[in-house]
Amino acid sequence: MKNKLNRLNAIRLIIANERIGSQDELLKRLYAQGFDLTQATLSRDLKQLKVAKTTAVDGSYVYILPSNPLYKRITKGKAVREQQVRNGFVSISFSANIAVIKTRPGYAGGVAYDIDEHELPSVLATVAGDDTILLVIKEGCSHEEVLAHLSPIIPGMEM
Amino acid sequence: MKNKLNRLNAIRLIIANERIGSQDELLKRLYAQGFDLTQATLSRDLKQLKVAKTTAVDGSYVYILPSNPLYKRITKGKAVREQQVRNGFVSISFSANIAVIKTRPGYAGGVAYDIDEHELPSVLATVAGDDTILLVIKEGCSHEEVLAHLSPIIPGMEM
DNA sequence: AAAGTTTATTTATAGATATGCAAAAATGTA
DNA sequence: TACATTTTTGCATATCTATAAATAAACTTT
Numbered sequence: 001m002k003n004k005l006n007r008l009n010a011i012r013l014i015i016a017n018e019r020i021g022s023q024d025e026l027l028k029r030l031y032a033q034g035f036d037l038t039q040a041t042l043s044r045d046l047k048q049l050k051v052a053k054t055t056a057v058d059g060s061y062v063y064i065l066p067s068n069p070l071y072k073r074i075t076k077g078k079a080v081r082e083q084q085v086r087n088g089f090v091s092i093s094f095s096a097n098i099a100v101i102k103t104r105p106g107y108a109g110g111v112a113y114d115i116d117e118h119e120l121p122s123v124l125a126t127v128a129g130d131d132t133i134l135l136v137i138k139e140g141c142s143h144e145e146v147l148a149h150l151s152p153i154i155p156g157m158e159m
Numbered sequence: 160m161k162n163k164l165n166r167l168n169a170i171r172l173i174i175a176n177e178r179i180g181s182q183d184e185l186l187k188r189l190y191a192q193g194f195d196l197t198q199a200t201l202s203r204d205l206k207q208l209k210v211a212k213t214t215a216v217d218g219s220y221v222y223i224l225p226s227n228p229l230y231k232r233i234t235k236g237k238a239v240r241e242q243q244v245r246n247g248f249v250s251i252s253f254s255a256n257i258a259v260i261k262t263r264p265g266y267a268g269g270v271a272y273d274i275d276e277h278e279l280p281s282v283l284a285t286v287a288g289d290d291t292i293l294l295v296i297k298e299g300c301s302h303e304e305v306l307a308h309l310s311p312i313i314p315g316m317e318m
Numbered sequence: 319a320a321a322g323t324t325t326a327t328t329t330a331t332a333g334a335t336a337t338g339c340a341a342a343a344a345t346g347t348a
Numbered sequence: 349t350a351c352a353t354t355t356t357t358g359c360a361t362a363t364c365t366a367t368a369a370a371t372a373a374a375c376t377t378t
Contacts, residue, residue, distance in 0.1 A: 181363085181364065181365090182364070182365065183363095183364075198364085198365075198366095199365090199366075199367080201365095202365055202366055202367085203366085203367090205365095206366085212365095
C-alpha cells in the first residue's frame, strides 16, 4: 500500500476529482491517505505523470491530468518514433484476483474493449461501467503480470 | 504595435511553435520581437491566456496553449502564417451588431468557448447552438474589428 | 480639460517548484 | 549471500512564478 505505483495512482485520482492548486496542497491530501513523501518527490511524480498546471475559469491555478494527447514510444528495429494515443485511463488498483481500473467518465467501455480485444493471457474477463472497469485476473497470474500485459495497451500506465 | 492584444497574440504564436520552458525564456523571445515587459506582466498574460505548463515527452518542461485550438506554422515560400489544425469553423457573416458563425455540426460550443476565452474587446457575448454561433458585437465596434480580433483565434477564417 | 475610474505595468518579494548530490532502497547477477 | 546496478528519495537550495502595493497609463464622465 506504500509503493510508488499506488502513490502515482492516488495522485491521479486526487487531481482528477479535486481542485488542487499547489504541490503542498496535494502533499497534504496524500499525507491524509497515508502517503509519506516530500515536495521534491511529488515534483518528480508530477513530472513523470505529465501533470500540467494551468488556470481555471475562476482564475485560480489547478493541476490537470494529461487527458488530451498522450504519447507512446514505439521502437521498431532501430527506429524510434512517438505515437499519439487517446485514452481515458486514470488509475489501476488490485484486490486479490480483481483489478479495478478507473477511467475518465465515459471511457470505461472503450478501454475495456481495447483490453478484451487483445485476449490477454492473464485476463479472464472485464466488465465496464461508465468510469470503472472490473477486470478478473486468471487463476495463478500475478498483479505484475497483469500490469505487464496491460501496459502496452494502455499507454501512460507503465511507470 | 505595442498594445496588449498584439502581445498576447505574439505569446500564443511563440508558444504554439517553439518549445518554451520558462517565463524568462519567453521574455527573451518577446523582447527580440520588440515587446518590452517584465516577468510579472508575462505571468499575468499567461494566466489570462490559460497557458499550461507541463512535461514534454523528452522530460523537459513546456508551456502549452489551452487544448482546444491547435496551431501550426505554415511556410509557403517566404511567407509564414499560422493555421489552426482542427477547427470546426465554416463561415462568418454579419447583420448589424450580430455576427453569425457557422461551424461543422457539434463544433459551435467549442469554437464559442475559444472565442469567449479570449475576452475580445469587440465581442459582448456569444451563444452557441450545435452548428451556429450568434456573436453579439460591442456597441461601436466595426465588422472589420471583429474579424481582426477573431482571425488569430480562428485561423483559416480569412481564406 | 479636469476629475474620477478602470486597466496595465513595475518593483520587490513571497511563494511555489525543480534539481544536484548523497544516501537509501530495490533489483539484478554471479 | 555478496556484489554490482538501477531506482527512488530527502535535503538543501537554486530557479522559477505569482502577487501585494504603488504608479502610470488609458478611458469616462462631467
